[in-house]
Amino acid sequence: MESHFLHLVLFSAIVSTFFAFLTRTAPRERLRVGLMLGVAMVGLSLALAWVMYPFP
Amino acid sequence: MGSRDVMAAERAAERARVPAGTITLACVLAWLVPGGGHLYLGKKLRAAVFFGLVTLSFVLGTALHGRFSVIDGRQPLLSELQVVACLGSGPMEIVTRSVLYGAPVYKLPDEDASDQGETRRPRTVVGKTLRSRTEASNSAYGTAYLWTAGLMNLLLILDVFDIGIRRKD
Numbered sequence: 001m002e003s004h005f006l007h008l009v010l011f012s013a014i015v016s017t018f019f020a021f022l023t024r025t026a027p028r029e030r031l032r033v034g035l036m037l038g039v040a041m042v043g044l045s046l047a048l049a050w051v052m053y054p055f056p
Numbered sequence: 057m058g059s060r061d062v063m064a065a066e067r068a069a070e071r072a073r074v075p076a077g078t079i080t081l082a083c084v085l086a087w088l089v090p091g092g093g094h095l096y097l098g099k100k101l102r103a104a105v106f107f108g109l110v111t112l113s114f115v116l117g118t119a120l121h122g123r124f125s126v127i128d129g130r131q132p133l134l135s136e137l138q139v140v141a142c143l144g145s146g147p148m149e150i151v152t153r154s155v156l157y158g159a160p161v162y163k164l165p166d167e168d169a170s171d172q173g174e175t176r177r178p179r180t181v182v183g184k185t186l187r188s189r190t191e192a193s194n195s196a197y198g199t200a201y202l203w204t205a206g207l208m209n210l211l212l213i214l215d216v217f218d219i220g221i222r223r224k225d
Contacts, residue, residue: 007197
């Protein structure tokens with residue numbers, strides 16, 4: 001698998017699920033925190049990539 | 057809450073505290089097998105999830121040519137931190153490293169450590185393996201997965217300790 005984006009999504013999924021289970025005990029809270037972390041990781045990475053795009 | 061209630065609560069908390077030996081064993085198990093400490097403390101769902109996530113990350117890291125770092129005298133602090141991140145995964149890291157390098161090597165052999173330039177060719181099995189894995193196109197992804205697996209497992213050891221002393225459920 002050579003797609004940078006797919007690795008980003010997979011890595012974010014692993015890490016966000018890990019922290020959701022590490023920091024929360026209620027299932028609904030885990031889902032909420034996991035989704036929030038995953039979306040934040042992917043979204044911020046894309047935003048940072050967009051900001052850095054003009055730089056060589 | 058009166059002082060008598062506080063004392064009763066403290067006594068109840070003291071009774072509920074896991075013995076020090078059990079906490080130590082749980083922490084050792086957590087390093088030996090990802091999620092092992094949680095399983096030992098009765099947290100079955102968390103144990104299964106953590107085992108799956110850490111193992112998946114480690115397998116991806118190994119398959120994608122992640123860097124099994126060795127202590128390099130040219131970059132001592134950085135390479136030592138990398139080794140700690142690798143070793144966090146537990147025995148599966150030691151076994152995989154032994155298969156890759158022919159032995160559980162954690163220090164760059166002197167023959168390679170004396171090289172000053174990146175262009176010099178490595179002479180030992182460790183140096184050659186490290187160079188070939190690092191030069192693979194997907195090595196950066198693999199390294200991220202591999203070190204993350206170790207760091208997640210180190211966090212799990214701390215989590216098991218916190219559960220043991222009843223700082224968290």
